[in-house]
Amino acid sequence: xxxxNFDELIDRTGTYSSKWDDMPTYYGVSPQDGxxxxxxxxxxxxPASVQRVVExxxxxxxxxxxxxxxxxxxxxxxxxKTRHDWEIETDWILTxxxxxxxxxxxxxxxxxxxxxxxxxxxVYHAFARIIKTLGRxxxxxxxxxxxxxxxxxxxxxxxxxxxxEKVLILxxxxxxxxxxxxxHELTEIAAFCKAxxxxxxxxxxxxxxxxxxxxxxPMANAAPEIADRLVTLTAATKTFNIAGAHIxxxxxxxxxxxxxxxxxxxxxxxxxxxxxxDMVAAAYSPEGAAWVDALVPYxxxxxxxxxxxxxxxxxxxxxxxxxxxxxxxxxxxxxxEAREFIRRVxxxxxxxxxxxxxxxxxxxxxxxxxxxxxxxxxxxxxxRLQAVFADLQ
Numbered sequence: 001x002x003x004x005n006f007d008e009l010i011d012r013t014g015t016y017s018s019k020w021d022d023m024p025t026y027y028g029v030s031p032q033d034g035x036x037x038x039x040x041x042x043x044x045x046x047p048a049s050v051q052r053v054v055e056x057x058x059x060x061x062x063x064x065x066x067x068x069x070x071x072x073x074x075x076x077x078x079x080x081k082t083r084h085d086w087e088i089e090t091d092w093i094l095t096x097x098x099x100x101x102x103x104x105x106x107x108x109x110x111x112x113x114x115x116x117x118x119x120x121x122x123v124y125h126a127f128a129r130i131i132k133t134l135g136r137x138x139x140x141x142x143x144x145x146x147x148x149x150x151x152x153x154x155x156x157x158x159x160x161x162x163x164x165e166k167v168l169i170l171x172x173x174x175x176x177x178x179x180x181x182x183x184h185e186l187t188e189i190a191a192f193c194k195a196x197x198x199x200x201x202x203x204x205x206x207x208x209x210x211x212x213x214x215x216x217x218p219m220a221n222a223a224p225e226i227a228d229r230l231v232t233l234t235a236a237t238k239t240f241n242i243a244g245a246h247i248x249x250x251x252x253x254x255x256x257x258x259x260x261x262x263x264x265x266x267x268x269x270x271x272x273x274x275x276x277x278d279m280v281a282a283a284y285s286p287e288g289a290a291w292v293d294a295l296v297p298y299x300x301x302x303x304x305x306x307x308x309x310x311x312x313x314x315x316x317x318x319x320x321x322x323x324x325x326x327x328x329x330x331x332x333x334x335x336x337e338a339r340e341f342i343r344r345v346x347x348x349x350x351x352x353x354x355x356x357x358x359x360x361x362x363x364x365x366x367x368x369x370x371x372x373x374x375x376x377x378x379x380x381x382x383x384r385l386q387a388v389f390a391d392l393q
Contacts, residue, residue, distance in 0.1 A: 004291055006044050006298045007374050016244075019043075019370075027352040034350040035373075035381050040175070040326060042241040042372035046283065047291035050240060053282040057275060066274040069095075075284035076249060080234070083289065084207060086218045094250040094261055095272045098243070099205050099233045100126045102250045104134065105270075106231055107167065109260040110199045111136055116165035118198070120152070121360030124175045127203075128360055139165055142362045143177070149320055150177040152185055154192070167199045168192070173206045173216060173323035176359055176368045180214040180322040183222055190223030190230075199257070201231045205248070208239040208292055210323040211300050220253065227253045231261070239292060240283040241372075247276035299325045302371040302378045309382030314392045316385075325372040328356075332365035334392060342367070349384035 012020045013031045019039035020031045027038070045051065057063075073090050080086040096102035103126070111117060113135035119127055121140045131138045141160060144153035170189060173180045181189075193200040202219040210216050220232055235248035252258040282288070303321050310318045310327075315334035318327050331341040338357070345351050345367060356366030371378055386393075 002048065004044070004047070004294055006295065007376070008045075009374050009376070010043060010045070012043065023352045027346050029346055029350050029352045034352060035377055035384070036352050037370045037373070037381060038352045038354045038368075040238070040370055040372075041243050042325070043374060043377075044241055044295070044372065046240045046242055046279075047285075047288045049282040049285055049287040049291075050242060050279050053278045054275060057278050063274055066272065066277055069272070069277060072272075072277045072281045075281040076234075079236075079284035079289075080218075080251075084216065084218050084221075086221055088220075088251055089253075092251050092253050092258070094252065094258065094265060095270075096248050096250055096265070097246045097270060097272075098237065099203060099235050099248040100130065101246075101270070102233050102248050103127060103169065103201065103203065104130045105250065105261055105264045105268075106199075106201050106233075107131065107134055107136060108264050110257075111166045114164070115167075116162060118161075118165050118168040119360060120170070122176060122356065122363035122366070123169075123171050123359055124203070125354075125358040125360070127169050127171075137162075137164060140361045145362075148317065150174065150179050152188060154188070161196075165196065165198060167201060170200060170202045170219065172202055172204050172219060173210065175206060175324055176326050176328040176354075176356075176363075176366070177319055178321035178324050178326065178328060180210055180216055183217055186217060186219055186222035190219065190226045193229060194226050197229075199229050199231065200226060201233065203233045205233065205235050205238045206324045207234065209296060209299065209325060211296065211303070211321065214322040216323065220251075229257070230254070231257060236280045236283045240279075240288060242276075242279050242283065245273065245276035245279050247272055247280060298375075299372060302373075302375055303327065305375065305378050306369065306371055306382060309386060312393075313386055313389045316389065325370060327369040327371055329353075329367050329369060330365055331367065334389070338364060344388040345385070348388040349381070351381055351384060 019036045116137040116139045117131045118139045141157045143150040207216045232251045237243040307318045310316050317330045354368040356363030
């Protein structure tokens with residue numbers, strides 16, 4: 001395999017890129033002089049295996065209804081076994097139009113309007129949007145911050161529950177905090193769901209992007225005793241930067257839970273697209289594995305540069321990143337109100353970063369920065385941030 005060039009600067013403007021083309025609309029930052037560090041996709045090309053299969057499919061020239069998904073299903077099973085030591089069966093795998101869609105399908109399958117859905121916040125913003133849009137009750141359980149990282153806070157949470165909760169959505173690894181939950185923590189979460197009769201939806205989309213010294217444990221392996229109430233969401237899209245394929249998996253061992261989701265999928269006429277099936281099968285391969293093994297150290301290098309730069313600014317603090325490429329930066333030490341530090345980042349530094357409030361309770365003094373971009377941009381972002389907060393130094 002030819003070594004991937006993650007330093008290549010690729011112009012994504014005018015390509016329907018939400019990350020770059022929508023930046024002026026949401027942040028007032030032009031891609032001409034700005035740095036896009038918000039939407040969680042990467043500015044890197046996927047493995048050559050993915051590009052080849054797209055070109056082969058295009059060269060064939062007929063784009064009819066796809067069927068015979070076996071190579072795609074076999075690739076998923078191979079990847080989960082070889083990369084995560086997780087044995088799954090073919091019939092456990094359901095396909096959705098991405099994991100936001102997969103989450104919505106699960107909520108429609110397992111809850112009714114007015115039912116409570118638990119999030120441990122701050123957490124991926126799309127979860128709350130789906131919960132509210134579907135008319136479910138959002139139950140936010142704020143994570144406790146200790147020694148600069150997030151922890152479960154069962155004692156505080158017990159008083160916040162109403163008894164109407166039906167589902168808990170877990171983000172594992174955690175976005176935006178970057179935590180890789182331990183075996184002990186996963187066991188506690190599983191026991192909590194079992195004791196309260198909750199369905200557990202474990203979104204594990206970042207499971208391949210874990211830094212040295214940490215190991216992601218699939219919830220299915222951590223707590224096999226809750227297989228009758230566990231749904232796992234996975235996707236190749238985050239790992240390989242193919243989110244535009246809009247394809248993800250809902251993996252369910254329990255037949256009753258699986259039938260409930262299948263009913264939603266069939267009722268809405270959901271089926272995978274031709275290119276997505278090909279891309280996932282090509283990504284979940286030895287060539288794709290080698291590409292990921294090159295990607296993760298590169299991301300870790302970006303993380304170190306960014307964290308060192310942030311640490312040099314009094315009042316700013318990055319949460320230790322164990323997984324994902326999403327830096328979670330706390331601005332509370334500046335004493336500034338959110339509108340002031342946001343103004344400096346957007347208007348002066350010309351950087352588009354996610355506002356912490358969108359991630360729910362506990363995110364009010366944070367911004368999330370996407371580090372999955374060529375290193376020169378990370379270095380430039382650090383310089384700009386240090387310049388616009390120079391009065392603090």
